[in-house]
Amino acid sequence: MELAVVVVVGSDKPGIVAGISTELARNNVNIVDISQTVLRGVFSMIMIVDISNSSLKIGELRESLKNKGKELKVDVLLYHIDVFRYMERV
Amino acid sequence: MFSPDEITEVIKMLNEEDLDIRSVTLSINTMDSIDSREENVISKLLSKIEKIRRFSDAVDEVKEKYGISIVTKRVSVSPIQFMLEPMPQADFSVRLAKTLEDMAEKGRIDYIGGFSAFADRGTSRSSEVYLSSLSSAMNSTTRVAGVLSAGSTFSGINLDSVRKFVSQIFQMEPHASSRTAVMVNLPPDSPFVPSSTHGLGMPDAQINVAVSGPGVIESAIRKSSVNDIRELHNLIKRYSFKVTRLGELVGREVSNLLGVPFGAVDLSLAPSPKTMDSVARVIESMGVEKVGGFGSLTALAILLDAVKKGGAMATSSVGGLSGAFIPVSEDSGMTEAALSGSLTFETLIMMSAVCNTGIDMVGVSKESDKSEVTSLILDELSLGLSLNKSLGVRLVPIDGKPGSIVDLGGLLGKVVIMPLKGIKSQISNMNGFIPNFLKRLEFG
Numbered sequence: 001m002e003l004a005v006v007v008v009v010g011s012d013k014p015g016i017v018a019g020i021s022t023e024l025a026r027n028n029v030n031i032v033d034i035s036q037t038v039l040r041g042v043f044s045m046i047m048i049v050d051i052s053n054s055s056l057k058i059g060e061l062r063e064s065l066k067n068k069g070k071e072l073k074v075d076v077l078l079y080h081i082d083v084f085r086y087m088e089r090v
Numbered sequence: 091m092f093s094p095d096e097i098t099e100v101i102k103m104l105n106e107e108d109l110d111i112r113s114v115t116l117s118i119n120t121m122d123s124i125d126s127r128e129e130n131v132i133s134k135l136l137s138k139i140e141k142i143r144r145f146s147d148a149v150d151e152v153k154e155k156y157g158i159s160i161v162t163k164r165v166s167v168s169p170i171q172f173m174l175e176p177m178p179q180a181d182f183s184v185r186l187a188k189t190l191e192d193m194a195e196k197g198r199i200d201y202i203g204g205f206s207a208f209a210d211r212g213t214s215r216s217s218e219v220y221l222s223s224l225s226s227a228m229n230s231t232t233r234v235a236g237v238l239s240a241g242s243t244f245s246g247i248n249l250d251s252v253r254k255f256v257s258q259i260f261q262m263e264p265h266a267s268s269r270t271a272v273m274v275n276l277p278p279d280s281p282f283v284p285s286s287t288h289g290l291g292m293p294d295a296q297i298n299v300a301v302s303g304p305g306v307i308e309s310a311i312r313k314s315s316v317n318d319i320r321e322l323h324n325l326i327k328r329y330s331f332k333v334t335r336l337g338e339l340v341g342r343e344v345s346n347l348l349g350v351p352f353g354a355v356d357l358s359l360a361p362s363p364k365t366m367d368s369v370a371r372v373i374e375s376m377g378v379e380k381v382g383g384f385g386s387l388t389a390l391a392i393l394l395d396a397v398k399k400g401g402a403m404a405t406s407s408v409g410g411l412s413g414a415f416i417p418v419s420e421d422s423g424m425t426e427a428a429l430s431g432s433l434t435f436e437t438l439i440m441m442s443a444v445c446n447t448g449i450d451m452v453g454v455s456k457e458s459d460k461s462e463v464t465s466l467i468l469d470e471l472s473l474g475l476s477l478n479k480s481l482g483v484r485l486v487p488i489d490g491k492p493g494s495i496v497d498l499g500g501l502l503g504k505v506v507i508m509p510l511k512g513i514k515s516q517i518s519n520m521n522g523f524i525p526n527f528l529k530r531l532e533f534g
Contacts, residue, residue, distance in 0.1 A: 059157075087335050088099075
């Protein structure tokens, strides 16, 4: 399993979770964990996804999620899990 | 696995607080290029371009994988002095500089370091040629960087070589002098230009990494509202660990991709001219109203100790010039302080007691008395010997008066001419070298 973290932030409206998860599914990326909150109208979602069978390279996947985010008017970031593993764990 | 807080913290550091990798450097042994025929030297050097390209591609691949900004790609070569040894001629020295420029351009990298020479105790024929051609070499290139090693705790300081270096930088354009420095106790594995040089005792190739994270530290301090020095120290330590770990991750990945050993991470806070990435602002966030005011050294000393302690745990091999960098032009807070007069040459020398760069990226008027400039450099280098640490000077002589600015653009920023004292100093006109200090005896 090769994991990555997807972070989505923006103003809340229907269809954000559906839009992002459809984009992930379309590229054969599996969602492993998901947490989502709305605080004072600000939507924020953190997903842990498995990119080992992804049809796109991680850079291309980042780009496609970013574009999807533009459509949905939210910011989408994608980082490899190693970044968190290195910075947050000894 | 990771709490939302942890994830948010990393995301903020990377996206809002300007945490990036300053440079990934491929350090390569080019000693096999030494030859008594000019053409052979050039073609052997140029044959390394393929290797450099592969390195450049590997860095791009890592950048894509992790989505982290890697600001510059650099290469270091063996000190060019060695290529000059069989043919100590000035025009060949300039040709070598242009060849390095060619390697950088065709290899798709930003800087190539190693246009360097050692003249710690005396000036050999190759360093003599180096010192007589340095200005022509630098003026005719844009990506070549080099350092004159003019002394060490082992050797003392070669005063003649410092004097020659000064007369060379006075003949340089600002963009050229910003790529060269004079140093003592030069580290063999620095990922920063102009100090980077493929050192003796190193493998044929290695990857060195430099991180940059003043923005992260500043923001952590400002958010925390701590009022206890030990808590503050602890806070900096924690963030500096994270910053350095990112360097370790990127370095290891590039080294794996290339099959080249991983060298060292420079445990540094290196500023960039963007306002979010300034060591001066970190000092100010610790309570000094403007950098240069009393208390600046205390703040810097605490910061550095914490950076080193936090960073030391984050990487298995520390190298380069680990510490906080205080290049005046590359740090918006320092530039501002230099313009307002709160930051002076004396402040910078004082700060050198705890940081490892020295007087870095400061403008001096081309009308200045050269012996005063040489004496300024000697003060800094003597401090390096007395404290047994790496220190250097990178001055940019500019046509103009104190207070004038030259914008070099990009990471180099705005160079401010700072005032000298105008006091004659004949000590730099003496012959010979400054003997190695008592510190030397501690080595046996």
